Every structure is written in structure tokens, then in C-alpha cells.
Amino acid sequence: AAGTGTVATGAAAAAGATASRPPLRVGMVGYAFMGAAHSQGWRTAGRVFDLPLAPELAAICGRDADAVRAAADRHGWAAAETDWRALITRDDVDLVDICTPGDSHAEIALAALAAGKHVLCEKPLANTVAEAEAMTRAAERALARGQIAMAGFNYRRVPATALARRMVAEGRLGRLRHVRVAYLQDWLVDPEAPLTWRLRREQAGSGALGDLGAHIVDLAQYLTGEHLAGVSALTETFVRERPLTGGAARGLSAVSADGTTGRVTVDDAAVFTGRFPSGALATFEATRYATGRKNALRIELNGERGSLAFDLERLNELSYHDATEPDSHNGFRRILVTEPDHPYLDGWWPPGHGLGYEHTFVHQARDLVHAVAAGRSPEPSFADGLQVQRVLAAVEESAGKNAVYTPITAVP
Numbered sequence: 001a002a003g004t005g006t007v008a009t010g011a012a013a014a015a016g017a018t019a020s021r022p023p024l025r026v027g028m029v030g031y032a033f034m035g036a037a038h039s040q041g042w043r044t045a046g047r048v049f050d051l052p053l054a055p056e057l058a059a060i061c062g063r064d065a066d067a068v069r070a071a072a073d074r075h076g077w078a079a080a081e082t083d084w085r086a087l088i089t090r091d092d093v094d095l096v097d098i099c100t101p102g103d104s105h106a107e108i109a110l111a112a113l114a115a116g117k118h119v120l121c122e123k124p125l126a127n128t129v130a131e132a133e134a135m136t137r138a139a140e141r142a143l144a145r146g147q148i149a150m151a152g153f154n155y156r157r158v159p160a161t162a163l164a165r166r167m168v169a170e171g172r173l174g175r176l177r178h179v180r181v182a183y184l185q186d187w188l189v190d191p192e193a194p195l196t197w198r199l200r201r202e203q204a205g206s207g208a209l210g211d212l213g214a215h216i217v218d219l220a221q222y223l224t225g226e227h228l229a230g231v232s233a234l235t236e237t238f239v240r241e242r243p244l245t246g247g248a249a250r251g252l253s254a255v256s257a258d259g260t261t262g263r264v265t266v267d268d269a270a271v272f273t274g275r276f277p278s279g280a281l282a283t284f285e286a287t288r289y290a291t292g293r294k295n296a297l298r299i300e301l302n303g304e305r306g307s308l309a310f311d312l313e314r315l316n317e318l319s320y321h322d323a324t325e326p327d328s329h330n331g332f333r334r335i336l337v338t339e340p341d342h343p344y345l346d347g348w349w350p351p352g353h354g355l356g357y358e359h360t361f362v363h364q365a366r367d368l369v370h371a372v373a374a375g376r377s378p379e380p381s382f383a384d385g386l387q388v389q390r391v392l393a394a395v396e397e398s399a400g401k402n403a404v405y406t407p408i409t410a411v412p
């Protein structure tokens with residue numbers, strides 16, 4: 001159960017606030033991996049980019065008082081809370097950033113919007129389509145009051161993926177025929193890896209599908225500018241029982257007869273095909289069992305006029321083939337995406353010096369600050385998150401029928 005009250009910390013709050021810019025005071029729920037990544041984004045965005053508002057790290061929230069205080073000190077938050085309801089009603093918080101497991105996204109987001117706050121919510125937007133629909137409706141009502149709600153799909157903010165989107169929109173690939181996407185990790189290969197919340201349906205919603213598949217569905221739709229019309233899917237859970245060891249598994253699991261293992265209730269991998277309204281065919285693969293692949297998010301787009309390829313493990317590069325050039329001396333060329341006129345690169349280092357994973361969260365914070373200042377709906381909006389949720393649900397429905405083609409209802 002959540003505790004109560006504010007925990008004092010000695011940390012400084014400001015992350016680039018100046019007298020000339022009004023602040024955007026952030027309150028964040030969650031302080032683990034995503035909490036650390038988002039903290040980095042909020043701390044840095046106002047120092048690298050000229051923003052209309054100065055992000056301030058006002059308060060961070062988590063249930064364990066000692067751990068959240070330590071996280072506040074480490075990441076530079078001014079205060080710490082142990083109850084998210086106290087956080088979202090604080091007068092010194094303008095925006096609530098939700099970095100918790102999916103089972104609490106809807107409740108926190110709805111309450112924060114009702115309390116008059118802007119909201120950023122990590123992907124996947126929710127654990128069910130119904131929750132995502134309620135969040136989207138609330139976000140649309142809140143937008144009319146000037147409140148902004150954004151879904152956190154950070155891989156749109158790799159300069160190379162943003163450049164790919166620009167090139168597709170410019171027509172450099174012509175009519176698209178193939179969209180090939182995979183998100184490959186290997187941290188579950190060991191059958192003795194513990195049963196954490198990510199392997200429990202009631203907390204995570206789904207497994208590799210919602211965690212990794214959500215990213216590649218969003219990216220495929222972002223890059224093409226189209227929504228998938230339907231999917232045909234298979235999912236699998238390769239290891240069905242895992243040890244309940246360590247704090248991560250505490251109290252989360254249906255304990256088996258000998259009390260030392262619990263049941264995995266999500267997919268370990270999802271493989272699906274899809275169709276875009278333009279006629280392009282797509283293939284998707286999301287797995288935590290691709291031995292040797294740590295965080296390989298790979299995309300290839302093939303169009304009539306050319307192709308683009310990207311791999312997150314080489315994130316400063318984009319491969320481009322221009323099929324309009326003569327074959328004799330043609331081939332894929334490597335674009336080093338570090339030029340000042342490439343997306344997001346205006347604030348960073350000289351050409352060739354490169355960015356990494358953490359910078360995507362800085363760019364996310366930058367874009368959200370601009371949306372808040374302008375009072376306009378950000379990209380991706382909650383409606384975009386709902387669209388991805390519908391695709392995930394269609395994948396599960398199709399997989400349940402052994403790859404029967406499942407159409408996706410359009411978001412009205």
C-alpha cells in the first residue's frame with residue numbers, strides 16, 4: 001500500500017530555470033529504469049535547447065520512503081513523496097510524468113488530468129484498450145482546458161528515426177511496399193532469470209508484445225504515416241515457470257507447490273504480419289530470447305524509389321539506398337546522422353560526435369515543453385497511444401486464434 005506524506009530531500013530543483021522563462025514544474029511517479037531515464041531528460045532539456053518554459057524537477061514519488069529519497073538525491077529532484085495522490089495535488093507540480101508499470105497508468109493519468117495537470121505517460125499507454133480509451137477521452141477534454149497529454153514513445157526521438165520519417169514524408173522512398181521491424185533482446189534466455197513484474201499479466205498487461213512490440217508498432221506507424229489495417233499473429237511463452245527470487249518478485253506471484261517458483265503469465269515473444277491501407281506489407285518480431293541481441297530495434301523500409309534501414313544498436317546511422325540512381329555504382333550508403341540540420345541535432349555536439357539512448361528522453365522532454373507552451377496536442381498523443389493499444393489487442397486476438405487475420409478498428 002502507498003504511504004503518506006512528503007519526504008524532505010536536500011536536492012536542488014532547477015534544471016535550467018532562468019528569470020526570463022516561466023518554469024514547468026514536473027512531478028514524477030516511479031524511479032526505476034524509466035524514472036532514471038526521464039529524470040535525465042527533464043534535467044538536461046532546458047540546458048541543451050532554448051525552451052519557452054524551464055523544466056524543474058519538483059517532486060518524485062515511490063512507495064519505499066528510503067529508496068525514493070535516494071532516487072531524489074541521485075537524480076536531482078527537490079522533494080520526494082510516497083503517495084502518488086499527494087504528488088498529483090501538489091501546487092508546485094504542473095505536469096505529472098508516469099513511469100510506473102502499466103497497471104497504474106490509467107488511474108494516475110485520469111486523476112492527474114482531473115487535478116488540472118499536464119501528463120506524460122510511458123508506453124504502452126495502458127494495459128487494456130478500455131483503459132486507453134478512457135485516458136484518450138479524458139485527454140481530449142483536458143486539451144480544451146489547455147492541458148497537454150503525451151504518450152512516451154521515445155524511439156521516435158532518435159535523430160535517425162526522425163530523419164527517416166522526414167525522408168519518407170518527402171517521398172524519397174516513393175510508394176512503400178515493405179515495412180520490416182524487429183525488436184530483439186535476450187534477457188530472458190536464462191530459465192533461472194527471476195519472475196519480475198514484467199512477466200505478470202496483471203501488472204504488465206502483456207510481455208514482449210506490450211514492452212517491445214508497442215515500440216515497433218508505434219515506429220512503423222510513425223515512419224509510414226499510416227495506421228495498420230489488420231494483423232495476423234503468433235505469440236509464445238517459452239519458459240512458463242520462473243524462480244521467485246529477490247525484491248523484484250516480492251509478493252507478485254502465484255506461488256507454485258514448492259513455493260519457490262511462479263507462473264509466467266505473459267508472452268515471451270510475438271511475431272506478426274500486418275497490412276497498411278496503402279497496400280504495404282509489414283512484418284514484426286518482438287522477443288526477449290534473441291541470444292546475443294541486447295537492444296536491437298531494427299527497421300527496414302522498401303519503396304519503389306529506395307530503401308531505408310536503421311538499427312538502434314548503431315543509432316547514429318541511417319542506411320539509404322536511392323533506387324533512382326544507376327545500378328552500376330549504386331548500393332546502400334551510410335548517413336551519419338550528426339549534422340546540425342538533422343532532427344534534434346541543433347543543440348548538441350559538432351558533427352560526428354554522436355548521441356545515445358538517453359538523449360531520446362531529452363528530446364521527448366523538449367517536444368513536450370514546446371507542446372505545453374503552445375497549448376497544442378503533442379505527438380504522440382494519447383490517441384496515438386490508443387491506436388497502438390488496439391494493434392496490441394488485435395495481435396493477442398489473432399494469436400488466440402492461431403494467426404487468424406484480425407482487422408483493427410480505427411480510432412474515431
Ligand code: SOE
Pocket residue numbers: 033185211212295
Ligand atoms: C525492456 O527491457 C525495456 O526496458 C523496455 O521497457 C523499454 O521500453 C525499452 O526502451 C528498452 O527495453
